Amino acid sequence: MRSFTFFERVSRAFHNNSSHFKLVALCTVSGGGLLAYxxxxxxxxxxxxxxxxxxxxxxxxxxxxxxxxxxxxxxxVVSPRNYFAFTPLLPSVTCGTVEARSIVEPVRNFFRKKNLDIQFSEAECIKIDAKNRKVYCRSNIENNLNEKEDFVVDYDYLIISVGANVNTFNTPGVVENCHFLKEVEDAQKIRRTVIDCFERASLPNVSEEDKKRILHFAIVGGGPTGVEFAASLHDFVNEDLVKLYPGIKDFVKITLLEAGDHILSMFDKRITAFAEDKFRRDGINVKTGSMVVKVSEEDISTKEMKNGEVTTIPYGMAVWSTGIGTRPFIKDFMKQIGQANRRALATDEWLRVEGCDYVYALGDCATINQRKVMEDIAAIFKKADADNSGTLTVKEFQEVIDDICERYPQVELYLRSKQMSDIADLLKEAKGDVAKESIELNIEEVKTALSKVDSEMKFLPATAQVASQQGAYLAKCFDRMEECEKNPEGPLRFRGEGRHRFKPFRYKHFGQFAPLGGEQAAAQLPGDWVSIGHSTQWLWYSVYARFIAAPKGDCSRHRNPQIFEDVDNHSNSQTVEAVLRYSAMDCFLVSQDIKEPPNINPYLC
Amino acid sequence: MRSFTFFERVSRAFHNNSSHFKLVALCTVSGGGLLAYxxxxxxxxxxxxxxxxxxxxxxxxxxxxxxxxxxxxxxxVVSPRNYFAFTPLLPSVTCGTVEARSIVEPVRNFFRKKNLDIQFSEAECIKIDAKNRKVYCRSNIENNLNEKEDFVVDYDYLIISVGANVNTFNTPGVVENCHFLKEVEDAQKIRRTVIDCFERASLPNVSEEDKKRILHFAIVGGGPTGVEFAASLHDFVNEDLVKLYPGIKDFVKITLLEAGDHILSMFDKRITAFAEDKFRRDGINVKTGSMVVKVSEEDISTKEMKNGEVTTIPYGMAVWSTGIGTRPFIKDFMKQIGQANRRALATDEWLRVEGCDYVYALGDCATINQRKVMEDIAAIFKKADADNSGTLTVKEFQEVIDDICERYPQVELYLRSKQMSDIADLLKEAKGDVAKESIELNIEEVKTALSKVDSEMKFLPATAQVASQQGAYLAKCFDRMEECEKNPEGPLRFRGEGRHRFKPFRYKHFGQFAPLGGEQAAAQLPGDWVSIGHSTQWLWYSVYARFIAAPKGDCSRHRNPQIFEDVDNHSNSQTVEAVLRYSAMDCFLVSQDIKEPPNINPYLC
Structure with a gap:
């Protein structure tokens, strides 16, 4: 009877705490004859x-x-969509260049071959209860009785990666009358609506004035999505639809409305100028400095930024693509944890939500709250001052500089921006013309020397690249949670003891494309390399063809043979070279192995 | 001034009657100096x-x-759909084997390269006013104000080819709770619903009983569509979905409900037996002799035909595919023209709607009212009795037999069914053992001789093959309207004078396929050739690949490369031979040139 009670106790220990597992296993082996148990x-x-x-x-x-x-x-996994969508190709879906099916992959495919215990529920999260570590969910599938099922999921760790919704800036009529371009369904709906507009304009008894209105396509927002959609629509109309609807082609008008002074303002000026010029030549009406203040069923009202004048333009279809907003349940969660005034969930550099244990946030619904050097300067000074002398020598500083640069990447960026090779140069600047070896600084002098480094802090853009890298980073942290608990690999904890368990997240920027239609594209690549024109479009195709055609075996050429064949036929040596150079982009595209590409600066965005 | 008035008069003549056109052209040329006009x-x-x-x-x-x-x-052209859908592939769309895009073609593509004045309006016909030759239409595109536009179209000739809608036999709950499989949207909706069922069954907190219900797929109707859908669904579940949803695969059940004694009852018994046997082996539950009497939100009630017992079965998704019904505006039109009691518009053998001039009907919304020999026997006798002797000799009969066989195809079918080579054999049968040359029959004897031929009259099935051949036939008639008015090519008018303008429509049956899943198919081909099994599936692929891959240039391999490649890889000599033999099926598939295939009996269905 005694051994049975022992088993019972061991069993209970298993259930109560998994970290006892190895310990218990040792016990059982040393106990002998317990293999069956x-x-x-x-x-x-x-x-x-x-x-x-x-x-x-x-x-x-x-x-x-x-x-x-x-x-x-x-x-x-809880998500309203049981598939992953390759969103950079959404504008191509709006015009049928790419089929929706070609840009989605069932999420269950990702874990099919993994030896992991993964469950998926097609549902929306409606509430997070961080105190009790519970997530409230609602299925988004209607059952036969038109009801949706609710359920609760417990967690030990919660990873919030729900993205963002569209920001309408509370402009009246936008939700009711505009199309968005965030989901696959949006793209399919836009495609149907474009054709519907052409069909409506072709009906008998439609006046010329109505034809003009119905075939006026208004795009609000001159960012990459709006610009690419305008370009795709222009190509679609001029290459395909004019052949099917020859009688009404002259009534078609495309207008791109942007509140700022330029479209693609986040890109290099050369790209902006090229895009504006190309659109002008194409006959796409670009109206900058023009903010949309109201959208009614048949009209868009805009206000000129320079003189406040309000104009009303009739339209047939409007696409709203001006930026991102916060999902309602995230807003609610932010109130719970004292982040009510922010746009997105604030996390630390390890993607942990601030003020909330066991919760991580990444992608468009989160922003990293990079710690400022000046906030921690006293702690940094204390940790660096190994001999407790009250002053820091260059040698003492150099002992901790790697940790500082890792913890506060703005320091490295600042040095690079000033073309300094070493921290000594910065200290020297503060101390004046003194031999490197004899520099010693007190706390005030260190403060002065580092006073400007925080100006190099940058927010990460809300892009697929950032989200994808964050996901891969966090998975690696989770995979090595125990290992790094024992052997922490992060930088020194300046405000505490020991080292951080992991290295903080670092974003690596691999460039950004802006397809401009007519087989023209612009790309802004790291190191200020700007590429514009026909070859850039083929570079763009090539990069995306890698996703569509290459690496997964079963997704293969069948997925979108047209694009693939185009790439096959047009790949000249220039393109091939560019693709080889950017094979590093793989990490952006397939997000599996993040390799450091040659000569690309970290944390540049 | 005089010439101006002349022009005016000529101009008015143009407007009043187009048949004056050539005459006026002659006038103007002979008038001289009138080229400009x-x-x-x-x-x-x-x-x-x-x-x-x-x-x-x-x-x-x-x-x-x-x-x-x-x-x-x-x-x-007025149609609620601006595309043509290749409906035989609809069941494949339900399971994603074929993409919806691959089976549709914009109708505007068909007339793009024609030198014809064709206009298309995306709208539904809501009323036909045959008296005033007007069609009332309503656009099916909602405008921004959620209204739909109405308009009226005048016609000289009206061609009704609107197909049919689903026949629910007024079974309660069918419209509200069942899916249909007639349109591309239906197939896409079924596909989404199948996945939804699997997602719902995967949600937490779903009981085993509910999982069973949700994953019970009920198909009502054991015709070719229901059978093919059941087979596709079985393959989809067993080849793809079990991999994505391994935990719930054992709850899946597919039931095929059929009121008759057998599924595929319109096919040869060998095919029916093979299909029922295959489905049994596959675990598809075939319930014959079981009529659906009610469909509620979660249950289907069936009545056993043999004992009237009513059973209730819980289900997750139901597909209704039991036959075709009449569209409401066609019903309304049938009342107008005195055809209120029919299922479909009755036409004569030239596809002209009975009791209504200038209106033609074809496809599933129409049936040909084949004229009976016995109705016209007096007129036939009179026309054949060239010497007005009151009796018919074999020679007299043979003078008109070709016209009789053309006007009344049942005569030819009857002779063939009796294995008679000549009308003389029939007359001989009536008259007894008399030398052929000395046979003479009076009207009563002729009536006796021909009394059974009308039993060979057959209704045409509501298939794509029939509809497609009718469309091509009617277009040829329209193309040659004037030519045949002058030189009629049809048979003798027995009840009138002269000849019919055109030959009556004749259906040529090229066989029918029933794909049964698991790369097995059955085909019933003319001449009672039955082909079953794996090679038949490749024959089926080959035949359809011709539509998908071959003839139009730009629709090409890109459309559905998977199917095409399968055909490429698997075409063995047997398949190739079969394809060559049935290259005549082209007419069914591309409906352009109807060629008479070798050894195929006309008017067999």
Whole structure:
């Protein structure tokens, strides 16, 4: 009877705390003759895994799921979409260049071949209860009785990667009358609506004035999405629709409305100028400095930024693409954790939500709150002052500079912006013309020397690249949670003891494309390399063809043979070279192995 | 001034009657110096063309549009769909084997390269006013104000090819709770719903009983569509979905409900037996002799035909595919023209709607009312009795037998069924053992001789093959309207004078396929050739690949490379031979040139 009670106790220990697992296993082996129990225990231990709940299957969530490999977790994915969509190709779906099916992949495919305990529920998160570590969800599938099912999921760790919704800036009539371009369904709806406009304008008894209105396509927002959609629509109309609807082609008008002074303002000026010039030649009406103040059923009202004049333009279809906003349940969660006044969830550099344990946030729904050097300057000084002399020598500083640069990447960026090779140069600047060896600075002098470094802090853009890298980073952290607990690999904790468990997240920018239609594109690549024109379009195709055609075997050429063949036929040596140079972009595209590409600056965006 | 008045008069003549056109052209030329006017007149004459309004862009309507070539018509097509859908592949769309885009073609593509005055309006016909030759239409595109536009179209000739809608036999709950499989949207909706069922069954907190219900797919109707859908769904579940949803695969059940004794009852018994046997092996639950009497939100009630017992089965998704019904505006039109009690519009053998001039009907919305020999026997006798002797000799009969067989195809079918080579055999049978030359029959004896021939009359099935052949036939008639008015090519008018303008429509049956899943198919080909099994599936692929991959240049391999490649890889000599043998099926598939295939009996269905 005694041994049985022992088993019972061991069993309870398994259930109560999974970290006892290895310890118990040792006990059983040393106890002898207990092999049968050990086996039973290891299958029992399944329910004892840490439960990771992932919200969302966009770039961030999918990248996390693709990269997580540690079988010690039980992963539950909750997302209203059971597929991942390759969003950079959404504008191409609006015009049928690419079929919706070619840009989506079922998320279940990602975990099919993994030896991981992953569950997926097609549902929306409606509330996070961080105190009790629960997530409230609602299925988005209607059942036969037109009801939707609610359920609650417990978590040990919560990963929020739900993206953002469209920001209408509370402009009246936008939600009711405009199309958006964030989801696959949006793109398909736009495609149907464009054709509907052409069909409506072709009906008998439609006046010329009505034809003009119906075939006026208004795009609000001159960012990359708006610009690419305007370009795709222009090509679609001029290459395909004019052949099918020859009688009404002269009534078509495309207008791109932008509140700022230029379209593509986040790009290099050369790209902006090229795009504006190309659109002018194409007959796309670019109205900058013009803010939309109201959208009614048949008219858009805009206000000129320079003189406040309000103009009303009749339209047939309007697409709104001006930026991102916060999802309602995230807003609610932010109130809970004291972040009510922010646009997105603030996290630290390890993607942990500030003020909330066990919760991580990444992608468009989050921003990293980079710690300022000046906030921590006293702690940094203290840690660096190894001999407690009250002053820092260059040597003392150099001992910790790697940790400082890792913890506060703005320091490295600042040095680079000033073309300084070493921290000594910065200290020297503060101290004046003194020999490097004899420099010694007190706390005030160090403050002066580092006073400007925080100006180099940058917010990361809300792009697929950032989200994808964050997902892969977090998966690696989770995979090595225990390993790094024992052997922390992060920088020194300046305000605490020891080292941080992980290195903080670092974004690597691999460039950005802006397809401009007519087989022209612009790309802004790291190191200020700007590429514009026909070859850039083929570079763009090539990069995306890698996603569509290459790496996964079963997604293969069948997915979108047209694009693939175009790339085959047109790949000249210039394109091929560019593709080779940017094979590093793989990490952006397939988000599996982040390799450091040659000569690309970290943390440049 | 005088010449001006002359022009005015001529101009009015143009407007009043287009058949004056050639006459007036002669006048102007003989008048001399009137070239400028003649030119003006010929452009004016555009509005003077006969206006043909075509309702619908299914198999019948599209086949008409593809084949019509005479520029003397102004064609106005009105259809709620601006594309033609290759409906035999709809069941494949439900499971994603084929993409919806691959089976549709914009109708405007068909007339782009034609030198014809064709206009298309995306609208539904809501009323036909045959008295005033007007069609009332309503656009099915909502405008920004959520209104739909109405308009009226005048016609000189009206061609009704609107197909049919689903026949629910007024079973309660069918419209509210069942899916149909007639349109591309239906197939896409079914695909989404199948996945939704799997997602719903995967949600947490769903009981085993609910999982079973949700994953029970019920298909009502054991005709070719229901059978093919059941087979596709079975393959989709067992080849693809079990991999994505391994935990719930054992809950899946597919039930095929059929009120008759067998599924595929219109096929040869060997095919029916093979299909039922295959489905049994596959685990598809085939319930024959079981009529659906009610569909509620979660249950289907069936009544056993043999004992009247009512059973209730819970289901997750139901697809209704039991036959075709009449569209409401067609019902309304049938009342107008005294055909209120029919299922479909009755036409004569030239596809002209009975009791209504200038209106033609074809495809699933129409049936040909084949004239009976016995109704016209007196007229036939009179016309055949060339010497007015009151009796018919074999020679007299043989003079008109070709016309009789053309006008009444049942005569030929009857002779063939009795294995008679000649009408003389029939007459001989009536008269007893008399030398052929000395046979003479009076009217009563002729009636006796021909009394059974009308039993060979058959209704044409509501298939794509019939509709497509009718469209092509009618287009040829329209193209040669004037030519055949002068030189009629049809059979003798037995009840009137002269000859019919055109030969009556004759259906040529090229066989029918029933894909059964798991790369097995059955085909019933003319001459009672039955082909079953794996090679038949490749024959089926090959035949359809011709549509998808071959003839149109730009639709090409890109459309559905997977199917094409499968055909490439698997075509063995047997398949190739079969394809060559059935290259005649082209007419069914591309409906352009109807060629008579070797050894195929006409009017067999």
């Amino acid at each position: 050990a086996e039973a225990a290891s299958s029992e231990a399944v329910s004892d895994k840490k439960k990771v709940v992932v919200l969302g299957t966009g770039w961030a969530g999918t990248s996390f799921l693709k990269n997580i490999n540690n079988p010690r977790y039980e992963v539950h | 003649a030119e003006a007149a010929s452009s004016e004459a555009v509005s003077d063309k006969k206006k043909v309004v075509v309702l619908g862009t299914g198999w019948a309507g599209t086949s008409f549009l593809k084949n019509i070539n005479n520029p003397r018509y102004e064609v106005h």
